Amino acid sequence: MKKHACIVLCVIACALIAACLVQIVSCREQLRQLDHRMNTFENSVRSDVSNISAQVHTELEQQASLISDGQWAYDGPADFHNQTVPVRFTVTPKTYDPQQTLVRLIVGQTAYPLTYAGGVYQTQAVLALFEETPVSRIELETQGTVQTETLHWYIFPRYELLPMVYANFYGHYQPNAQAQQTDAGTAAVAFDGTIEITADWPQSTQPLQMDGAAELLVFINDQLVKTLPVSPDQTDEDNAVFSLTSANQTHQSAQYSYQIRGDFEASFDSTLTLAIEITDAQGLHYRCKIESVQIQADGACAAVPEDWQWRGAEAEIYDHEGTLLYSCDPERYW
Numbered sequence: 001m002k003k004h005a006c007i008v009l010c011v012i013a014c015a016l017i018a019a020c021l022v023q024i025v026s027c028r029e030q031l032r033q034l035d036h037r038m039n040t041f042e043n044s045v046r047s048d049v050s051n052i053s054a055q056v057h058t059e060l061e062q063q064a065s066l067i068s069d070g071q072w073a074y075d076g077p078a079d080f081h082n083q084t085v086p087v088r089f090t091v092t093p094k095t096y097d098p099q100q101t102l103v104r105l106i107v108g109q110t111a112y113p114l115t116y117a118g119g120v121y122q123t124q125a126v127l128a129l130f131e132e133t134p135v136s137r138i139e140l141e142t143q144g145t146v147q148t149e150t151l152h153w154y155i156f157p158r159y160e161l162l163p164m165v166y167a168n169f170y171g172h173y174q175p176n177a178q179a180q181q182t183d184a185g186t187a188a189v190a191f192d193g194t195i196e197i198t199a200d201w202p203q204s205t206q207p208l209q210m211d212g213a214a215e216l217l218v219f220i221n222d223q224l225v226k227t228l229p230v231s232p233d234q235t236d237e238d239n240a241v242f243s244l245t246s247a248n249q250t251h252q253s254a255q256y257s258y259q260i261r262g263d264f265e266a267s268f269d270s271t272l273t274l275a276i277e278i279t280d281a282q283g284l285h286y287r288c289k290i291e292s293v294q295i296q297a298d299g300a301c302a303a304v305p306e307d308w309q310w311r312g313a314e315a316e317i318y319d320h321e322g323t324l325l326y327s328c329d330p331e332r333y334w
Contacts, residue, residue: 065149069091069120070089072088072089072135073087074086078129078157083128085157089112089114089122089135096140096142102141104139105125105138108134111139127155131156133154133155134155137150161204163199163202163205164199164200165199165208167197167288167315169193169274171193172191172192173293175189175299175300176188191262191264192261194245195216197230197254197288198254199254207254208280214256215227216242216274219273219274221271242260243258266293268298270295272294274290283319285317285320286315286317288314289310289311292307316328
């Protein structure tokens with residue numbers, strides 16, 4: 001009888017221990033969830049506290065502002081011949097008298113008077129397509145009293161209306177001793193690597209036709225000597241061969257990769273440069289320098305110094321006559 005009683009007590013003790021363990025596990029899970037909620041709440045409070053200053057500053061600016069609403073928008077297609085684009089400005093002052101209040105916007109270095117119509121003041125300005133134009137302030141004049149407010153509007157149509165194109169070469173180059181002609185003073189530089197071309201464009205812009213549209217430009221001392229279609233079917237007397245390794249194009253972007261193998265000739269004491277060029281529907285040419293090599297007096301190759309100024313940068317833009325329209329500022333990238 002005592003033996004059975006001990007067994008029963010052991011079973012009851014084990015059951016109690018198991019129940020306690022379950023409760024401990026449940027409590028630990030509840031504590032973990034509570035700790036997580038406390039951390040989330042603490043982070044939220046910290047974020048709200050840190051944003052108070054910015055929110056107060058924004059509220060004070062809005063209260064002190066002379067205008068209740070101000071905006072700008074492109075007001076028509078760009079004029080690629082004159083390299084301009086029309087922009088419409090619309091402003092609603094907080095207090096004004098349509099018969100007496102004069103409103104002016106300082107756009108760049110020019111003051112544009114706004115006309116009152118339909119409860120708002122508006123005007124149109126024709127701005128440069130390839131330059132950044134600041135809108136620095138607004139002026140409200142009523143019966144000879146002028147009030148001004150500083151604005152921080154910056155308009156750069158190039159980045160909002162035109163495609164962005166990038167191209168890079170990943171690989172190596174070296175002199176091809178077998179093809180070098182010492183008597184003629186020319187060297188053959190063998191390239192072996194990958195050309196990667198990426199582009200994206202605004203929704204309002206016609207998509208770039210990337211498939212088979214890229215060209216490889218060959219320059220010697222900055223003089224164009226050859227243009228080759230970047231196509232898997234392309235070969236020429238320099239034995240430049242392209243092969244498509246990957247392609248992906250959507251309604252607003254494209255990425256293409258080509259394998260390139262081939263020799264390019266250049267005279268001794270010269271600079272050989274390769275560039276990729278793509279043309280859009282408006283006839284603008286987007287050109288990316290992808291490699292530049294100095295051919296020394298003995299036919300050896302050396303890297304061009306200060307290549308950081310163009311390597312990996314966005315494309316330069318030329319018109320159909322080869323005139324440079326836009327070149328990016330290297331400081332935007334480095």
